[in-house]
Amino acid sequence: MKKELVILPKNMRLLNELGENIRLARLRRKLSSVQVSERAGMARKTLWKIEKGAPEVAIGSYLQVLFILGLEKDLGLVAAHDPLGRKLQDAQLVPKDRAPKQKK
Secondary structure, rough: OOOOOOOHHHHHHHHHHHHHHHHHHHOOOOOOOHHHHHHHHOOOHHHHHHHOOOOOHHHHHHHHHHOOOHHHHHHOOOOOHHHHHHHHHHEEEEEEEOOOOOOO
């Protein structure tokens, strides 16, 4: 049985914003949805879902559209600025030792 994906409202707003940004980038380049979807090798409906920020669309599809728009390097910026992670790293927190595996 497949678990249903639950997206918090705050995260859904972020996905919607991402989709809108992708749509605006396409329009600034004066590309139609048909042109982008064909170049990305996907159905126009999938592009429409991406531009709406649909969480069920695979991240690879988002990446493919970003590539067509020349924005794929933007994905590399995700988690690049990680102040919490850096503080944890700097604190040199050591994870607890795991119990040894039991032999069967």
